[in-house]
Amino acid sequence: MSEVTSRPTLEAVAARAGVSRATVSRVVNGGEGVREPLVERVRRAVEELGYVPNQAARSLVTRRHDAVAVVIAEPETRVFADPFFALQLRGIGKELTAHDSQLVLLLTEGRDDHVRVGRYLAGGHVDGALVFSLHLDDPLPGLIHGAGVPTVFGGRPGWGDGVPDVVYVDSDNRGGARDAVRHLVGLGRTRIGHITGPLDQTSAVDRFQGFRDVMVDAGPRMVVEGDFTPAGGESAMRELLDRCPDLDAVFAANDLSASGALRALRERGRRVPDDVAVVGFDDMLPVAEQTDPPLTTIRQDIEEMGRLMARLLLGGLEPRGAGREATSAPSSVVLPTTLVRRASA
Amino acid sequence: MSEVTSRPTLEAVAARAGVSRATVSRVVNGGEGVREPLVERVRRAVEELGYVPNQAARSLVTRRHDAVAVVIAEPETRVFADPFFALQLRGIGKELTAHDSQLVLLLTEGRDDHVRVGRYLAGGHVDGALVFSLHLDDPLPGLIHGAGVPTVFGGRPGWGDGVPDVVYVDSDNRGGARDAVRHLVGLGRTRIGHITGPLDQTSAVDRFQGFRDVMVDAGPRMVVEGDFTPAGGESAMRELLDRCPDLDAVFAANDLSASGALRALRERGRRVPDDVAVVGFDDMLPVAEQTDPPLTTIRQDIEEMGRLMARLLLGGLEPRGAGREATSAPSSVVLPTTLVRRASA
Helix, strand or coil, X not given: CCCCCCCCCHHHHHHHHCCCHHHHXXXXXXXXXXXXXXXXXXXXXXXXXXXXXXXXHHXXXXXXXXXXXXXXXXXXXXXXXXHHHHHHHHHHHHHHHHCCCEEEEEECCCHHHHHHHHHHHHCCCCCEEEEECCCCCCCHHHHHHHHCCCEEEECCCHHHCCCCCCEEEEECHHHHHHHHHHHHHHCCCCCEEEEECCCCCHHHHHHHXXXXXXXXXXCHHHEEECCCCHHHHHHHHHHHHHHCCCCCEEEECXXXXXXXXXXXXXXXXXXXXXXXXXXXXXXXXXXXXXXXXXXXXEECCHHHHHHHHHHHHHHHHCCCCCCCCCCCCCCCEEECCEEECCCCC | CCXXXXXXXXXXXXXXXXXXXXXXXXXXXXXXXXXXXXXXHHHHHHHHHCCCCCHHHHHHXXXXXXXXXXXXXXXXXXXXXXXXXXXXXXXHHHHHHHCCCEEEEEECCCHHHHHHHHHHHHCCCCCEEEEECCCCCCCHHHHHHHHCCCEEEECCCCCCCCCCCCEEEEECHHHHHHHXXXXXXXXXXXXXXXXXXXXXXXXXXXXXXXXHHHCCCCCHHHEEECCCCHHHHHHHHHHHHHHCCCCCEEEECCHHHHHHHHHHHHHCCCCCCCCCEEEEEECCCCHHHHCCCCCEEEECCHHHHHHHHHHHHHHHHCCCCCCCCCCCCCCCEEECCEEECCCCC
């Protein structure tokens, strides 16, 4: 940004406060190593003159870019087709905007592009990265680690168990899945199937675990792997009905696959919930309200997850000192889920 | 990227070619100011050794970041709701990936954020910018000009008329609109209404001009401003029917607003096309095929527009010399449109 000449300069602040330019600069950018009386004098001069720090100069001192990268480890076609990502980006965008930090979305076509993403992250263009929809064996975590930028993950990364410096925001996927299946059991259902998400993602694995926690005796024929899409849910449902024609309930690992399952059930002449009860996961609107019948599901607050990811990252970037409480390193957050009852179960 | 030790170094190439490191570096990065016999020797050494330039070093010399920003001057909610943007991004992404350049999507909540976007563009993070969905009075073009990055616009910018160094990719909006309205006239329709797009965008203004080119005598009551969304098209259609109950055709400025118009017509008991014929613009799939009845529309190749934008930008960034033909400065491209007949008109 070019300075408008009428704007007060760093020099003017230094003169007014009776200190050096360097001291003003240090105070403006966090105040490390400046004695409190001087800090006070500079702050007063800044207020009196209405001084706004020049962004480029500030960046030189703080090494901040006021930009945060968002990396979604999915092809761009899925990013735009699944409202999950739009919701999470909305939460992230709101929080970043409130901190005048630019959301930089790095789109990829496929896994081959992740080397390039790592290069961009390492290139000094962003203050940190928010990464979600990681799959097992993805080279991205290693590349990000190599890039050395602070990172918060959306969803527990599969490789991060017990590693203390991996920070993530997740929902209680396993507990939510247990609630879904217990609800079906409470309705008197006994032959309960499960359509999983892609099992190279921890969210899908955790929901599958929750299903098994309740259905300890369910055989593998009651479980079909889906891919979190309506088409995947539809074909998984057909497969379940072929394997177990007298199935009386299904827990789908997300609402999009539940909507596909409902289509397959209608096609096969099964009434929902009379013949087969259906529970989803997400409470993704408008999807969950517009299915026929409307979907009973497990609610997770996707937008809030995005907001929290951004907040954790920005909090970790805050300079210490300057009168601020020394904050502890950010730690991961797991949000609770709730059952939302509609007509399908 | 860290160098793998077994990879041949710049020094090895220099030794093999019998030239200095600086000469190798200049040749590898475009060859400006190096005599042809030396260029040849270096090239041969590069080939023989299988030398791959180190990315960071290359960036220092070429000042290339191998990243291109995409700025969509719309709130992120619209970016994700309107398939137009996903299609254009797909075209851009394919072209950038083919050139190993990273797509950096800068999301904004609103116009207030555009100062921050300008700052990011000016900060040396990208080689150029692709900017679309500009509205009149948007501060973005000025900010981008100030940032000094090469830019290609999607859609003719309203302020760029006759300015030779503004490069854009657009469709023949006016000609396409004329074809739409002439088609309705050819069906014998005489009371033809028009639902415009937001008239602070040149695409909407140009389509409106095309409508007027054919309907020279149409009064202002036959035209209602929409906003390119289904909801906007629906309320504009109601307004048109209130003003002119015996209207027998409507040209909607895009397919999404045409889909809303079809809803309003059905609600008012008008048969399409018997009572009212409808033509849209875009040939956006699956929207145009899934309306009831399927939509007659003007096709523009949105993905191709994105691809061309990226290609023009990257072409303008290519270094001259080094045996390459000196390319002329890129110039704007206007793509033709075609009428696609389905059931609605």
